[in-house]
Amino acid sequence: MNQAIMSEPIIKFEKLNKWYGNTFHVLRDIDLEVAPGERIVVCGPSGSGKSTLIRCINRLEEHQQGRLFVDGVELTDDIKAIDDVRKKVGMVFQQFNLFPHLTVLENLTLSPMWVGKMPKKEAQEKAMQQLERVRIAEQANKYPLQLSGGQQQRVAIARALCLKPKIMLFDEPTSALDPEMIKEVLDVMVEMADQGITMICVTHEMGFAKAVADRVIFMDQGQIMEQNNPHDFFNNPQNERSRDFLSKILRH
């Protein structure tokens, strides 16, 4: 928390509001500053707007009110600004969203070659480094559907890292995985967290939150209801709704 106040924030939400259609007020008066290198876990019940919140950061969703700055660039309808931001922000999805018609290696080299204008050979070398980092280099020439869920998600993480992003967004990265595969993905994410990249992760993996998060944000009904360091958030939630939520997910 202290760090966040001292340095210039890399992400800044100012009174941001978003609606789906005319009636569904999905994000309400979001004010949030994220410091460079900070690791944030966002949790909350389903439909609380957590995914929408992080999807605003790379403009997969647009907001109607308020302002949002990412690494000094304000996100508006300006396509150049959006492209600029997307080059700095990597994203990992719940359903992996790998490109099934491309090999693992081609999944990774696509963006560096077409967006980054990197020569093919160099892109492939960098991609292999990333695959080694997520311990899956031997699968480079397979197609995504030939891999297990955990392997696919690790490929997806490697793909996002190929852009050398300053910020990584994770949208429930382990929710679609079998229990025995969750750990292999979380291990990779923990390693990443040690390397100083800014991370925002929507997840219900409380073990992960306790291990790596600098800050936990609890959302409900489109609002940030509570934020705190993980130790205090889990042991001593202040908000009635966070208490209720935690009692439900920690009961087992």
Place this chain on the structure above:
Amino acid sequence: MTAQVFEPISPRPAPVRNEGLIGWFRVNLFSDWSTSLSTVVLLGLLLWMLPPLVNWALLSAYWLPDAEACRAEGVGACWGVVAEKYRLIIFGRYPFEQQWRPLIATLLIIGLLVASCMRFFWKPWLVVVWVAVWAAFFALMYGNVMGLEKVETDRWGGLPLTIMLASLSIVMAFPIALMVALGRRSNLPTIRAVCTIFVELVRGVPLITVLFMASFMFPLLMPPGFSIDVLIRVLAGITLFAAAYMAEVIRGGLQAIPKGQIEAAESLGLSYWQAQRKIVLPQALAMVVPGIMNNFISLFKDTSLVIIVSLYELTGALGLALNSDPDWRPFKIEGYLFIAAIYFAFCFAMSRYSLWVEKEVNKGKAR
């Protein structure tokens, strides 16, 4: 309850079923009374129909171009009609002594099309070859260059015309269809509306009407003195017609692409066109290969409708060849079987090629 513990079982090969020919017959033709009955009925039909057919087409057929002999009692098919009229059927009204030109032109185009289907030739220079070969085609057909006699387009006909209309309209309709399909899913309301109106308008009228308008209405709407060759107008008509249908097939494929694919592409910084080209279209088109090939094949055969505007492609040329000659007019069936074989050869080749393409584009799905 006491714990039950089980030993792991190592995998065994599946049992082999090999009952020989009689076993195969029993399983596939006589498995129960209803299959047995239909087997017997179909066999009976075959025995009843096949002998007379073989007799007509082969045994008592007359093979020489002699109309008199064909009329004799007891003579079956008169294949001599093909020998007598094949040049008129295949080249239509093209000047007789110049028919080596459409022959070479057609062989060039067929060679080009076959080569374009092979992975080995999928290189950037193929585009240059395409332009060159088509230039050669038109130079040969139209003449008026290099000492070749000029042959007006209304005298072009037969197979060269069929192949030219079909392949050019396929090649031009495909990119138009792509754009229209993408346009119908655009975020921009104007583009969406234009594309929707185009598809609905074109699909709402028969091809014959489109050809009629291209041929007769279009010149009326143009300022006097301004004219475009009827062949080009007809080609444009067929192209737009085919594009509307193909666009809808492609749109079906686009709709099957999960939103997550586009979001992943966007999050990686790909622009709209990059995402479409690299992610969406390869997957969407792979899914609709059978539908698109359907369009191609029906387009190939639809070219026979240009007879309505007095262009004598393969089917039209057959009518031309036989109707004007009372000696040979009775042997239309043989003539039609001949061109049916030509149509079939092309369509069958296309459908086999489509199977190969399907296999190629679905490699990522193989486990």
